[in-house]
Amino acid sequence: MGYRIEEVKLQNYGRIDKFSCNQFSNINLIIGENGTGKTFLLKALYSAIKAMEEYKRGDDISPINDILSEKLRWTFQVDKLGDIVSKNGEDALNFHMELDNGKLDYQFSKSATSKVGSVENPVVGKEGNSIFIPAKEVLSLFSIILKSREIDKVFGFDDTYYDLAKALRISPSRGKNFAVFSDARKVVSDVIDGKVDYDENSGKWSYKNRSNQKFSVGATSEGVKKIAIMDRLLANGYLNTNSIIFIDEIESALHPKAVCQFLDMMDSIANQMGLQIFITSHSYFVIKKLRLIAMKKEHTVSCISLNKGQEAQVCDLYHEMPDNSIIDTSIQLYEQEIEEVF
Template sequence: MSLKKICLENFTVFEKIEIEFCDGINVFLGDNGTGKTHIMKLLYAACQAAQMKKTAIDFQTKVIKVFRPDESSLLRLVRRGVGASNASVKVSSDKSNLSLLFHSKHKKKIVTTGMDKWEKEFSLLTSTFIPAKEILSHSRNLVQAINAGNVDFDDTYKDIIVAASVDISRGPDNERKKKYLKRLQAITQGRVRIENEEFYLLPTGQSQSKLEFQLVAEGLRKTALLWQLIKNGTLENGSVLFWDEPEANINPQNIPAIVDLLLDLQEDGVQIFIATHDYFLAKYLDARKTKTNTVVYHALYKLNGTGTIQHECGEDFALLKNNSILEQSIDLYKEEVKKVME
């Protein structure tokens, strides 16, 4: 049970594109404005739309809530500059397709298809989206404020607070959890506690001490979030993790540990989607993957002279022809050599 493909036509920056995914780690690369986060938000909205619970939401509404277009109008997500046109989104698994069709000029021509079969397949799926900006340090009453429309955050911020706030079982951790928690705790030098809707870090060896999340470095807060999601069972076999710019504010020394954790999560059955601009994160994934790991790189780039977004994929980071991260690192190397030779 995993996401296999997305097909887009006239949606935001995309004229027409089709991307197939692996069951392991999918890494999106590309310049700003090439739609990396947009693809992850669409996939996340599709996962969330399948949830059979009191807070269930339909695909169309969830797309609006994660993109936050003006006037909550889906029509504003039609690709600009193409005139009145049809837009379409189709997310596929092995067994079902979830489609959303709409038109830039006709508010009533919005059609969602495949929802019943999609819900049946993915109703028990747990999906988590970690935004680039850390939000738990501002968690107190934020969900209520977002629901009331008092603050303007897209649903990925609200949802990650809700996911991290799930009660932790007081029973003993299984060996799988212990493996991850120990490694993450070595980075954060503490564990997470929730009191009165606020998050705290309890420093290792200081049982009577606690630090408000806003007093902890943002990179450590992001790592502590992973600790919490693993501790409360959010990231389990069969779940899907979306993480926008994992490298943001993370100490480069900790990138290898984060990469190892992601590779192990994938091996344990978590499908992962990442958008990154970081050479070290992308290259460490390439260098440290083993035969039991599946990592596919998806390079998004603008076709010269047209601005049309194109897609290239491959399992080898260095062999991508349209690799903006690698190109920039080579340019820097050339500048360093030139300076030495002067």
């Protein structure tokens, strides 16, 4: 079993006035209408996890305060950290996260500039390499992302894009790999009907189908490119049993059938290796598919429903589905269709 997030408490964190959850599973689905803070929550968790992973890594002696401050600034792309604090009140931002083997607490006020005001140091850093897969694909923008961050050092592509680009730059390893990763890569190959490769000499990505026809990545569908990202991360050894995977709007650019295949792959990775996965979605197909996955076993999929001005609803999808506008709208459309027919 790898490292897992067990409990999270947020207060005055951007669009999220208050959030508390201690019912996380291997797969965690975050739903809610626009403006409820789904991506904000995902980035808050990711920035904390990555700061813990970079803390005390190798010979690095940087204090957690510096690491976390930089991670927050480049993940949320703010001129000063205080801009992350909710605009609704004067209270400070508070963040608390507990893993199964450590925790991270920090807080800062609206006046914070470049440093987090108060951080309770974790005893040790977190092992593993976690990753965030944004809603927009990155392969077509790969060289632009790296140049903007490593040469120009400007805002535009936040750390979720930059970290992913750096991870994708690692060449596939020929050593021993996890069997479940190999199985997952076969699924990827079937879904995209080929493979995507990176030429280190030219710095360009290309797609090659099963007939050995080669295409530039710009002429390849966004769905193929998005799924190919996971193939690369499984092949180059970046992900391991201690990784946590964050996926923003998993359905973006994917056909419903591909969404279902992708989620089956995530289910295998999460439950055979103990990896924890966080997913945001607006899609009826995503909710329905994860509900079917959850019905096989308790505590497999948790669903977190964010609602403006209300506390988050959290449930085990094995037992129930929380109230949400995605399902409600689907039902309304069905009822409207029935009325029109009859």
